[in-house]
Amino acid sequence: xxxxxxxxxxxxxxxxxxxxxxxxxxxxxxxxxxxxxxxxxxxxxxxxxxxxxxxxxxxxxxxxxxxxxxxxxxxxxxxxxxxxxxxxxxxxxxxxxxxxxxxxxxxxxxxxxxxxxxxxxxxxxxxxxxxxxxxxxxxxxxxxxxxxxxxxxxxxxxxxxxxxxxxxxxxxxxxxxxxxxxxxxxxxxxxxxxxxxxxxxxxxxxxxxxxxxxxxxxxxxxxxxxxxxxxxxxxxxxxxxxxxxxxxxxxxxxxxxxxxxxxxxxxxxxxxxxxxxxxxxxxxxxxxxxxxxxxxxxxxxxxxxxxxxxxxxxxxxxxxxxxxxxxxxxxxxxxxxxxxxxxxxxxxxxxxxxxxxxxxxxxxxxxxxxxxxxxxxxxxxxxxxxxxxxxxxxxxxxxxxxxxxxxxxxxxxxxxxxx
DNA sequence: TCTGGGGTCCTAGGGCGA
DNA sequence: TCTGTCGCCCTAGGACCC
Numbered sequence: 001x002x003x004x005x006x007x008x009x010x011x012x013x014x015x016x017x018x019x020x021x022x023x024x025x026x027x028x029x030x031x032x033x034x035x036x037x038x039x040x041x042x043x044x045x046x047x048x049x050x051x052x053x054x055x056x057x058x059x060x061x062x063x064x065x066x067x068x069x070x071x072x073x074x075x076x077x078x079x080x081x082x083x084x085x086x087x088x089x090x091x092x093x094x095x096x097x098x099x100x101x102x103x104x105x106x107x108x109x110x111x112x113x114x115x116x117x118x119x120x121x122x123x124x125x126x127x128x129x130x131x132x133x134x135x136x137x138x139x140x141x142x143x144x145x146x147x148x149x150x151x152x153x154x155x156x157x158x159x160x161x162x163x164x165x166x167x168x169x170x171x172x173x174x175x176x177x178x179x180x181x182x183x184x185x186x187x188x189x190x191x192x193x194x195x196x197x198x199x200x201x202x203x204x205x206x207x208x209x210x211x212x213x214x215x216x217x218x219x220x221x222x223x224x225x226x227x228x229x230x231x232x233x234x235x236x237x238x239x240x241x242x243x244x245x246x247x248x249x250x251x252x253x254x255x256x257x258x259x260x261x262x263x264x265x266x267x268x269x270x271x272x273x274x275x276x277x278x279x280x281x282x283x284x285x286x287x288x289x290x291x292x293x294x295x296x297x298x299x300x301x302x303x304x305x306x307x308x309x310x311x312x313x314x315x316x317x318x319x320x321x322x323x324x325x326x327x328x329x330x331x332x333x334x335x336x337x338x339x340x341x342x343x344x345x346x347x348x349x350x351x352x353x354x355x356x357x358x359x360x361x362x363x364x365x366x367x368x369x370x371x372x373x374x375x376x377x378x379x380x381x382x383x384x385x386x387x388x389x390x391x392x393x394x395x396x397x398x399x400x401x402x403x404x405x406x407x408x409x410x411x412x413x414x415x416x417x418x419x
Numbered sequence: 420t421c422t423g424g425g426g427t428c429c430t431a432g433g434g435c436g437a
Numbered sequence: 438t439c440t441g442t443c444g445c446c447c448t449a450g451g452a453c454c455c
Contacts (some may be wrong), residue, residue, distance in 0.1 A: 031423035038423065054422040072423085099455045187453050218429065220453085246425055253420090295422055342424090399421085427454075434447085 001115065001138055001166075002232075003105045004145040005088055005122065007081075008133045008153065008161075010101035011039035014080045015070055017131035018407045018415055026067040030055050033250055033399045034071055071400035079408045080132060087129045091122050096236040104142055106236055111166075119162030139165040142234045143227035146184040147174050147202065171230055175203035185224045190217060202228055241279045241348065247272045248342025252399050254293065255338045261290060262325055266389035268343040269324035273317040276345055277374060282313035285347035286320065288327035293339035302338075304331040313349055316366035317373070320345070321389055 007013060012027040026043035030036065037053040047065040049058060055069070062069055081100045089095050094106035107113070119136040126134050135156070137148025144165050151174060152163040165171050181191035183202050193216065199205050206228050213221045223233040247268040255261055265288060276283055289305035308327040310319060324343050373385045405413035 033423075034421080036422055052422080056421045059421095102455075185453070189452065220429065242426075244426075248424065250423070293422090340423095344425095425455085428452090430451085431449090432447105435445090437443090437445105 001107045001110050001140055002142050002145040003092075003107060003115075003119070003122075004098075004137045004142070004149040005103050005105065005126075005134050006136075006149050006153065007084060007101040008135055009039065009041045010081075010132070011070075011072070011077055012041035012044075013132050014073075014077050015068075015404060017080070018404075022068055026065055027070065028062070028067055029070050029072055030402070031072060033252055034401055035250065038072065069402050071403040073404050073406065075406045075409045076404065080130060083130045083408075084126060084132055084134070087126050088122065090125070091118070094236055097239075104145065104236055107138075115164045115166065116162055119164070120160060123161060133161070135161045137163050137165070139171075140230055141227040141232045143184055143224055144171065144174070144230065147178050150182065151177070168230075172203065175206060175228060176201055178202040180205055183224070183228070185220065190221070241281055241350065242275075243346075243348055245272050245275045245283075245345040245348070246342060247275075248289075248340065248344070249398070250340045251338070256334075256336065258329070258332050258334075261328060261332065261338060261341060263390060264341055265290075265324050265328045265343060266321045266387065268341070269321045270317045270387060270390065272343050272345045273315060273320045273370075274374065274377075276320075276348070277315045277370060280351050281348045282315045282351050283320070283345040283348045284310050284313045285345075286310075286323055286327070287344040287346060288324050288331065288341070289344075290328070290331060290338050290341040292336050296337070296339075299337055300335070302333055302336045304333075306331045307346070312362055313347075313351075314362055314366075315351060316362065316370055317387065318366060318369075319362075321387060325389070 011029040015027060015029070016022045024043065025041075026047050027041040028037045028044045028049055029039040031038045034055055036055055037049060037051060037058070040049055040051070044067055047061065047067060049061060049067065061067070077100060084101075085095075085097050085103055088103050088105060092105040092107055094108070096104045098104055107115070110118075115138045119138060122136060123134055126132060135149055135153040137145045137150070137152050139145040139148045148163045148165045152159045152161050155163075165174050178201060180186055180194050180199055180201055181188070183205065186194070186205075194205065197208070199208065206225060208225070210222060210225070213225050217224075226233040249264070249268065251264070255264070269286075272286075285307060287305050287307045289303070291303040292299060292301050294301065306327045308323050310323050314320065328341075376385050407413055407415055
Protein backbone atom coordinates (compact mmCIF):
# COMPACT_ATOMS: atom_id res chain seq x y z
CA UNK A 1 0.00 0.00 0.00
CA UNK A 2 1.06 3.56 -0.71
CA UNK A 3 0.19 6.63 1.31
CA UNK A 4 0.22 10.12 -0.08
CA UNK A 5 0.58 12.75 2.62
CA UNK A 6 -0.13 16.29 1.49
CA UNK A 7 0.10 19.43 3.63
CA UNK A 8 -3.05 21.51 3.52
CA UNK A 9 -2.51 24.92 1.88
CA UNK A 10 1.13 24.51 2.81
CA UNK A 11 2.50 28.06 2.41
CA UNK A 12 -0.53 29.58 4.13
CA UNK A 13 -0.26 27.02 6.95
CA UNK A 14 3.42 27.91 7.47
CA UNK A 15 2.44 31.53 8.02
CA UNK A 16 -0.27 30.47 10.47
CA UNK A 17 2.04 28.37 12.63
CA UNK A 18 3.83 31.49 13.84
CA UNK A 19 0.84 33.81 13.74
CA UNK A 20 -2.19 31.93 15.12
CA UNK A 21 -4.37 35.01 14.69
CA UNK A 22 -4.46 34.10 11.01
CA UNK A 23 -6.48 30.92 11.73
CA UNK A 24 -9.71 31.06 9.75
CA UNK A 25 -8.65 34.23 7.93
CA UNK A 26 -8.09 34.43 4.17
CA UNK A 27 -4.39 34.36 3.20
CA UNK A 28 -2.60 34.60 -0.15
CA UNK A 29 1.10 34.16 -0.88
CA UNK A 30 2.70 36.02 -3.78
CA UNK A 31 5.43 34.90 -6.18
CA UNK A 32 8.87 36.47 -6.41
CA UNK A 33 8.71 40.22 -6.89
CA UNK A 34 5.20 40.08 -5.41
CA UNK A 35 3.99 39.32 -8.94
CA UNK A 36 1.11 36.89 -8.76
CA UNK A 37 -0.73 34.62 -6.35
CA UNK A 38 0.97 31.24 -5.93
CA UNK A 39 -0.86 29.90 -2.87
CA UNK A 40 -4.19 30.53 -1.16
CA UNK A 41 -5.90 29.44 2.01
CA UNK A 42 -9.36 27.89 1.67
CA UNK A 43 -10.88 31.18 2.84
CA UNK A 44 -9.07 33.09 0.07
CA UNK A 45 -10.25 30.52 -2.49
CA UNK A 46 -13.80 31.11 -1.25
CA UNK A 47 -13.33 34.84 -1.90
CA UNK A 48 -12.80 33.99 -5.56
CA UNK A 49 -9.06 34.64 -5.80
CA UNK A 50 -7.78 32.40 -8.62
CA UNK A 51 -4.37 30.70 -8.76
CA UNK A 52 -1.87 32.83 -10.66
CA UNK A 53 -3.87 36.03 -10.25
CA UNK A 54 -1.67 39.11 -10.90
CA UNK A 55 -1.41 40.89 -7.54
CA UNK A 56 -1.86 44.39 -8.98
CA UNK A 57 -5.13 43.41 -10.64
CA UNK A 58 -6.56 41.92 -7.44
CA UNK A 59 -5.42 44.60 -5.02
CA UNK A 60 -8.96 45.85 -4.54
CA UNK A 61 -10.35 42.37 -3.79
CA UNK A 62 -7.56 41.81 -1.26
CA UNK A 63 -8.65 44.94 0.58
CA UNK A 64 -12.39 44.32 0.24
CA UNK A 65 -12.19 40.81 1.72
CA UNK A 66 -9.53 41.69 4.27
CA UNK A 67 -7.15 39.15 2.78
CA UNK A 68 -3.74 38.82 4.45
CA UNK A 69 -1.10 39.08 1.73
CA UNK A 70 2.42 37.64 2.12
CA UNK A 71 5.52 37.71 -0.05
CA UNK A 72 6.92 34.21 -0.55
CA UNK A 73 9.36 33.19 2.16
CA UNK A 74 11.05 30.08 0.80
CA UNK A 75 13.56 29.88 3.65
CA UNK A 76 10.65 29.40 6.05
CA UNK A 77 8.73 26.97 3.81
CA UNK A 78 11.84 24.89 3.11
CA UNK A 79 12.63 24.52 6.79
CA UNK A 80 9.03 23.69 7.74
CA UNK A 81 8.94 21.16 4.91
CA UNK A 82 11.99 19.32 6.25
CA UNK A 83 10.39 19.21 9.72
CA UNK A 84 7.23 17.64 8.26
CA UNK A 85 9.24 15.12 6.21
CA UNK A 86 11.36 14.27 9.21
CA UNK A 87 8.25 13.46 11.23
CA UNK A 88 6.71 11.38 8.44
CA UNK A 89 9.89 9.35 7.98
CA UNK A 90 9.27 7.82 11.42
CA UNK A 91 6.30 5.92 10.02
CA UNK A 92 7.95 4.08 7.12
CA UNK A 93 11.54 3.56 5.97
CA UNK A 94 10.33 3.76 2.35
CA UNK A 95 9.54 7.36 1.64
CA UNK A 96 9.72 9.60 -1.42
CA UNK A 97 9.62 13.34 -0.86
CA UNK A 98 7.61 14.23 -3.93
CA UNK A 99 7.54 18.00 -3.49
CA UNK A 100 7.92 20.64 -0.81
CA UNK A 101 4.52 19.72 0.66
CA UNK A 102 3.92 16.11 -0.40
CA UNK A 103 5.42 12.71 0.29
CA UNK A 104 4.65 9.15 -0.75
CA UNK A 105 5.21 6.45 1.86
CA UNK A 106 5.20 2.75 1.09
CA UNK A 107 3.71 0.33 3.59
CA UNK A 108 4.68 -3.15 2.44
CA UNK A 109 2.71 -5.90 4.15
CA UNK A 110 0.20 -3.52 5.74
CA UNK A 111 -2.77 -4.76 3.66
CA UNK A 112 -4.55 -6.19 6.71
CA UNK A 113 -3.52 -3.40 9.04
CA UNK A 114 -5.91 -0.72 10.27
CA UNK A 115 -4.64 1.98 7.93
CA UNK A 116 -7.29 4.46 9.00
CA UNK A 117 -5.98 4.35 12.55
CA UNK A 118 -2.38 4.60 11.32
CA UNK A 119 -3.28 7.60 9.16
CA UNK A 120 -4.97 9.37 12.05
CA UNK A 121 -1.87 8.79 14.17
CA UNK A 122 0.36 10.20 11.41
CA UNK A 123 -1.86 13.26 11.23
CA UNK A 124 -1.86 13.85 14.96
CA UNK A 125 1.91 13.46 15.20
CA UNK A 126 2.65 15.78 12.28
CA UNK A 127 0.33 18.49 13.57
CA UNK A 128 1.77 18.18 17.07
CA UNK A 129 5.41 18.28 15.92
CA UNK A 130 5.13 20.97 13.26
CA UNK A 131 1.78 22.74 13.48
CA UNK A 132 1.08 21.89 9.84
CA UNK A 133 -2.24 20.10 9.06
CA UNK A 134 -2.03 17.26 6.53
CA UNK A 135 -4.41 15.04 4.56
CA UNK A 136 -3.62 11.40 3.87
CA UNK A 137 -4.73 8.98 1.16
CA UNK A 138 -3.99 5.24 1.20
CA UNK A 139 -4.28 3.01 -1.89
CA UNK A 140 -2.53 0.13 -3.67
CA UNK A 141 -0.98 2.45 -6.29
CA UNK A 142 0.46 5.96 -6.29
CA UNK A 143 -2.13 7.36 -8.71
CA UNK A 144 -4.97 5.95 -6.58
CA UNK A 145 -3.31 7.29 -3.41
CA UNK A 146 -3.40 10.73 -5.04
CA UNK A 147 -7.14 10.35 -5.56
CA UNK A 148 -7.68 9.02 -2.02
CA UNK A 149 -5.81 12.07 -0.75
CA UNK A 150 -8.03 14.39 -2.77
CA UNK A 151 -11.12 12.80 -1.24
CA UNK A 152 -9.65 13.13 2.27
CA UNK A 153 -8.99 16.80 1.64
CA UNK A 154 -12.38 17.47 0.07
CA UNK A 155 -14.37 15.76 2.85
CA UNK A 156 -12.41 16.42 6.06
CA UNK A 157 -15.40 15.94 8.35
CA UNK A 158 -16.54 12.60 6.91
CA UNK A 159 -13.03 11.17 6.47
CA UNK A 160 -11.21 12.96 9.32
CA UNK A 161 -8.75 13.87 6.55
CA UNK A 162 -7.68 10.23 6.05
CA UNK A 163 -9.16 8.12 3.25
CA UNK A 164 -8.33 4.59 2.19
CA UNK A 165 -9.08 2.92 -1.12
CA UNK A 166 -8.77 -0.73 -0.16
CA UNK A 167 -11.68 -2.44 -1.89
CA UNK A 168 -12.82 -2.70 -5.50
CA UNK A 169 -16.05 -0.95 -4.58
CA UNK A 170 -14.21 2.05 -3.12
CA UNK A 171 -11.90 2.19 -6.14
CA UNK A 172 -14.81 2.37 -8.60
CA UNK A 173 -16.61 4.94 -6.48
CA UNK A 174 -13.49 7.11 -6.23
CA UNK A 175 -12.80 6.91 -9.97
CA UNK A 176 -16.40 7.82 -10.79
CA UNK A 177 -16.10 10.82 -8.47
CA UNK A 178 -12.83 12.08 -10.03
CA UNK A 179 -13.11 14.41 -13.00
CA UNK A 180 -10.69 13.52 -15.77
CA UNK A 181 -8.91 16.88 -15.59
CA UNK A 182 -8.21 16.27 -11.88
CA UNK A 183 -6.34 13.01 -12.45
CA UNK A 184 -2.63 13.18 -11.62
CA UNK A 185 -0.76 13.16 -14.94
CA UNK A 186 -3.67 14.45 -17.04
CA UNK A 187 -2.99 18.05 -17.99
CA UNK A 188 -5.01 20.52 -20.02
CA UNK A 189 -4.19 19.08 -23.44
CA UNK A 190 -4.89 15.45 -22.59
CA UNK A 191 -8.09 16.40 -20.78
CA UNK A 192 -9.33 18.19 -23.90
CA UNK A 193 -8.48 15.25 -26.13
CA UNK A 194 -10.13 12.80 -23.72
CA UNK A 195 -13.32 14.81 -23.41
CA UNK A 196 -13.59 14.73 -27.19
CA UNK A 197 -13.62 10.91 -26.77
CA UNK A 198 -16.46 11.25 -24.25
CA UNK A 199 -14.14 10.54 -21.33
CA UNK A 200 -15.24 12.73 -18.43
CA UNK A 201 -14.19 10.80 -15.32
CA UNK A 202 -11.23 8.70 -14.24
CA UNK A 203 -13.53 5.68 -14.51
CA UNK A 204 -14.30 6.47 -18.17
CA UNK A 205 -10.56 6.66 -18.78
CA UNK A 206 -9.95 3.15 -17.44
CA UNK A 207 -12.52 1.81 -19.90
CA UNK A 208 -10.59 3.02 -22.96
CA UNK A 209 -8.74 0.35 -24.97
CA UNK A 210 -5.04 0.06 -24.03
CA UNK A 211 -4.07 0.48 -27.68
CA UNK A 212 -5.82 3.85 -27.95
CA UNK A 213 -4.15 5.11 -24.78
CA UNK A 214 -0.73 3.84 -25.93
CA UNK A 215 -1.11 5.52 -29.31
CA UNK A 216 -2.43 8.85 -28.10
CA UNK A 217 -0.85 9.23 -24.68
CA UNK A 218 2.24 7.05 -25.05
CA UNK A 219 3.67 4.85 -22.32
CA UNK A 220 3.09 7.50 -19.66
CA UNK A 221 -0.65 7.41 -20.31
CA UNK A 222 -0.73 3.64 -20.33
CA UNK A 223 1.15 3.45 -17.04
CA UNK A 224 -1.36 5.84 -15.52
CA UNK A 225 -4.28 3.71 -16.76
CA UNK A 226 -2.78 0.60 -15.12
CA UNK A 227 -2.28 2.53 -11.89
CA UNK A 228 -5.92 3.61 -11.86
CA UNK A 229 -6.94 0.00 -12.50
CA UNK A 230 -5.14 -0.90 -9.30
CA UNK A 231 -1.99 -2.40 -10.87
CA UNK A 232 1.10 -0.69 -9.51
CA UNK A 233 3.23 0.70 -12.34
CA UNK A 234 5.03 3.48 -10.49
CA UNK A 235 7.32 2.73 -7.56
CA UNK A 236 8.91 5.19 -5.16
CA UNK A 237 11.58 7.23 -6.93
CA UNK A 238 15.03 7.14 -5.32
CA UNK A 239 16.65 10.44 -4.41
CA UNK A 240 18.71 11.56 -7.38
CA UNK A 241 20.93 14.47 -8.13
CA UNK A 242 19.36 17.14 -10.28
CA UNK A 243 19.86 16.74 -14.01
CA UNK A 244 19.62 20.49 -14.57
CA UNK A 245 19.87 23.45 -12.25
CA UNK A 246 17.98 26.57 -13.25
CA UNK A 247 18.35 29.98 -11.65
CA UNK A 248 16.05 32.47 -13.34
CA UNK A 249 14.42 35.66 -12.14
CA UNK A 250 12.24 38.50 -13.34
CA UNK A 251 13.65 41.95 -12.61
CA UNK A 252 11.96 44.53 -10.44
CA UNK A 253 12.44 47.08 -13.23
CA UNK A 254 13.29 46.71 -16.93
CA UNK A 255 17.04 46.64 -17.72
CA UNK A 256 18.60 47.92 -20.92
CA UNK A 257 22.39 47.75 -20.67
CA UNK A 258 24.80 44.86 -20.98
CA UNK A 259 26.52 45.91 -17.74
CA UNK A 260 23.32 45.60 -15.72
CA UNK A 261 22.46 42.24 -17.26
CA UNK A 262 25.99 40.93 -16.66
CA UNK A 263 25.62 41.64 -12.96
CA UNK A 264 22.42 39.64 -12.77
CA UNK A 265 23.59 36.79 -14.95
CA UNK A 266 26.83 36.52 -12.94
CA UNK A 267 24.83 36.30 -9.73
CA UNK A 268 22.49 33.62 -11.15
CA UNK A 269 25.54 31.68 -12.36
CA UNK A 270 27.07 31.86 -8.88
CA UNK A 271 23.84 30.71 -7.22
CA UNK A 272 23.66 27.83 -9.69
CA UNK A 273 27.29 26.87 -9.05
CA UNK A 274 26.60 26.79 -5.30
CA UNK A 275 23.64 24.45 -5.82
CA UNK A 276 25.87 22.32 -8.05
CA UNK A 277 28.55 22.02 -5.36
CA UNK A 278 25.96 21.21 -2.71
CA UNK A 279 24.99 18.09 -4.66
CA UNK A 280 28.67 17.22 -5.34
CA UNK A 281 28.39 17.56 -9.11
CA UNK A 282 30.11 19.21 -12.05
CA UNK A 283 28.58 20.62 -15.21
CA UNK A 284 30.01 21.04 -18.67
CA UNK A 285 27.31 23.00 -20.42
CA UNK A 286 25.06 25.90 -19.60
CA UNK A 287 22.26 27.86 -21.19
CA UNK A 288 21.80 31.61 -20.77
CA UNK A 289 18.61 33.30 -21.83
CA UNK A 290 17.15 36.77 -21.68
CA UNK A 291 13.76 38.11 -22.57
CA UNK A 292 11.71 41.28 -22.72
CA UNK A 293 8.32 41.63 -21.04
CA UNK A 294 5.79 39.62 -23.07
CA UNK A 295 2.96 41.53 -21.40
CA UNK A 296 4.17 44.77 -22.97
CA UNK A 297 3.31 44.17 -26.61
CA UNK A 298 3.71 47.90 -27.20
CA UNK A 299 7.47 47.42 -26.79
CA UNK A 300 9.79 45.53 -29.15
CA UNK A 301 9.92 41.86 -28.13
CA UNK A 302 13.06 39.75 -27.95
CA UNK A 303 13.83 36.29 -26.59
CA UNK A 304 17.01 34.36 -27.15
CA UNK A 305 18.94 31.64 -25.50
CA UNK A 306 22.33 30.17 -26.16
CA UNK A 307 24.00 26.96 -25.03
CA UNK A 308 27.72 27.21 -24.30
CA UNK A 309 30.12 24.39 -23.57
CA UNK A 310 33.02 24.32 -21.15
CA UNK A 311 36.17 22.39 -22.16
CA UNK A 312 35.98 20.21 -19.04
CA UNK A 313 33.42 19.51 -16.27
CA UNK A 314 33.60 22.17 -13.58
CA UNK A 315 31.92 23.29 -10.37
CA UNK A 316 33.95 26.49 -10.05
CA UNK A 317 31.91 29.68 -9.81
CA UNK A 318 34.73 31.44 -11.66
CA UNK A 319 34.53 29.12 -14.69
CA UNK A 320 30.74 29.13 -14.70
CA UNK A 321 30.43 32.92 -14.46
CA UNK A 322 32.95 33.37 -17.26
CA UNK A 323 31.00 30.98 -19.47
CA UNK A 324 27.64 32.58 -18.66
CA UNK A 325 28.94 36.07 -19.44
CA UNK A 326 30.40 34.84 -22.70
CA UNK A 327 27.00 33.47 -23.71
CA UNK A 328 25.19 36.62 -22.62
CA UNK A 329 27.44 38.82 -24.77
CA UNK A 330 26.53 36.78 -27.82
CA UNK A 331 22.77 37.08 -27.41
CA UNK A 332 22.52 40.61 -26.02
CA UNK A 333 20.89 43.17 -28.32
CA UNK A 334 20.79 46.86 -27.43
CA UNK A 335 17.62 48.98 -27.42
CA UNK A 336 15.39 46.51 -25.61
CA UNK A 337 13.76 46.59 -22.19
CA UNK A 338 14.72 43.28 -20.60
CA UNK A 339 12.45 41.79 -17.95
CA UNK A 340 13.94 38.42 -17.20
CA UNK A 341 17.12 36.40 -17.52
CA UNK A 342 18.37 33.05 -16.36
CA UNK A 343 21.23 30.59 -16.26
CA UNK A 344 20.55 26.85 -16.55
CA UNK A 345 23.38 24.43 -15.76
CA UNK A 346 23.26 21.24 -17.82
CA UNK A 347 25.25 18.11 -18.62
CA UNK A 348 25.63 17.46 -14.90
CA UNK A 349 27.83 14.61 -13.70
CA UNK A 350 28.92 13.42 -10.24
CA UNK A 351 32.25 14.94 -9.27
CA UNK A 352 33.92 11.55 -8.56
CA UNK A 353 34.03 10.56 -12.23
CA UNK A 354 35.16 13.68 -14.04
CA UNK A 355 36.27 13.20 -17.63
CA UNK A 356 39.61 14.94 -18.09
CA UNK A 357 40.51 16.97 -21.14
CA UNK A 358 43.84 16.48 -22.86
CA UNK A 359 44.27 20.12 -23.83
CA UNK A 360 42.79 22.17 -21.03
CA UNK A 361 42.78 21.49 -17.33
CA UNK A 362 40.94 22.91 -14.39
CA UNK A 363 42.74 25.37 -12.16
CA UNK A 364 43.93 23.32 -9.17
CA UNK A 365 43.35 26.28 -6.84
CA UNK A 366 39.65 26.56 -7.62
CA UNK A 367 38.30 23.63 -5.55
CA UNK A 368 39.95 24.88 -2.38
CA UNK A 369 38.89 28.45 -3.06
CA UNK A 370 35.27 27.41 -3.66
CA UNK A 371 35.22 25.25 -0.54
CA UNK A 372 36.49 28.18 1.52
CA UNK A 373 33.96 30.61 0.05
CA UNK A 374 31.11 28.14 0.66
CA UNK A 375 32.27 27.64 4.23
CA UNK A 376 32.42 31.38 4.96
CA UNK A 377 29.04 32.01 3.36
CA UNK A 378 27.50 29.14 5.30
CA UNK A 379 28.76 30.40 8.63
CA UNK A 380 28.16 34.12 8.07
CA UNK A 381 25.13 33.79 5.82
CA UNK A 382 23.67 36.08 3.20
CA UNK A 383 26.52 35.66 0.70
CA UNK A 384 29.11 37.70 2.55
CA UNK A 385 31.79 36.71 0.03
CA UNK A 386 31.00 38.16 -3.36
CA UNK A 387 32.64 38.04 -6.76
CA UNK A 388 33.67 41.29 -8.43
CA UNK A 389 31.29 40.62 -11.34
CA UNK A 390 28.36 40.84 -8.92
CA UNK A 391 28.98 44.59 -8.48
CA UNK A 392 29.64 45.14 -4.81
CA UNK A 393 28.52 48.72 -4.71
CA UNK A 394 25.05 48.11 -5.95
CA UNK A 395 22.17 46.53 -4.13
CA UNK A 396 19.25 45.08 -6.04
CA UNK A 397 16.75 42.72 -4.69
CA UNK A 398 13.31 41.38 -5.27
CA UNK A 399 10.30 43.36 -4.33
CA UNK A 400 9.05 41.64 -1.18
CA UNK A 401 6.89 44.15 0.57
CA UNK A 402 5.01 41.67 2.73
CA UNK A 403 7.86 39.36 3.75
CA UNK A 404 7.34 37.52 7.02
CA UNK A 405 10.28 36.86 9.39
CA UNK A 406 12.41 33.71 8.98
CA UNK A 407 11.12 32.34 12.28
CA UNK A 408 13.01 29.07 12.08
CA UNK A 409 16.20 29.85 10.17
CA UNK A 410 17.39 33.24 11.39
CA UNK A 411 18.40 33.72 14.99
CA UNK A 412 17.28 37.36 14.88
CA UNK A 413 13.78 36.36 13.80
CA UNK A 414 13.03 33.88 16.57
CA UNK A 415 9.59 34.51 17.91
CA UNK A 416 9.25 36.25 21.30
CA UNK A 417 6.42 35.45 23.67
CA UNK A 418 5.30 38.13 26.09
CA UNK A 419 3.81 36.86 29.33
C1' DT B 420 3.97 50.63 -13.26
C1' DC B 421 3.29 46.11 -11.45
C1' DT B 422 1.82 39.14 -14.70
C1' DG B 423 6.83 33.26 -10.72
C1' DG B 424 10.34 29.64 -10.56
C1' DG B 425 12.16 25.04 -10.99
C1' DG B 426 11.90 20.60 -12.41
C1' DT B 427 11.06 15.58 -15.11
C1' DC B 428 10.03 12.40 -18.78
C1' DC B 429 8.94 11.16 -23.43
C1' DT B 430 8.82 11.33 -28.54
C1' DA B 431 9.92 12.79 -33.14
C1' DG B 432 13.18 13.60 -36.31
C1' DG B 433 17.77 14.51 -38.16
C1' DG B 434 22.70 13.24 -38.50
C1' DC B 435 25.79 9.70 -38.94
C1' DG B 436 28.42 5.41 -39.01
C1' DA B 437 28.23 0.40 -39.78
C1' DT C 438 31.34 3.59 -55.55
C1' DC C 439 26.59 4.10 -54.71
C1' DT C 440 22.39 3.17 -52.18
C1' DG C 441 19.30 1.34 -48.65
C1' DT C 442 18.55 0.11 -43.91
C1' DC C 443 19.21 -0.01 -39.14
C1' DG C 444 20.39 1.60 -34.69
C1' DC C 445 22.44 5.01 -31.79
C1' DC C 446 22.92 9.65 -30.24
C1' DC C 447 21.50 14.25 -29.87
C1' DT C 448 18.27 18.12 -29.73
C1' DA C 449 13.93 20.47 -29.73
C1' DG C 450 9.62 20.62 -28.20
C1' DG C 451 5.47 18.93 -25.90
C1' DA C 452 3.26 17.60 -21.80
C1' DC C 453 3.19 17.16 -17.22
C1' DC C 454 4.20 18.16 -12.07
C1' DC C 455 4.71 21.19 -7.74
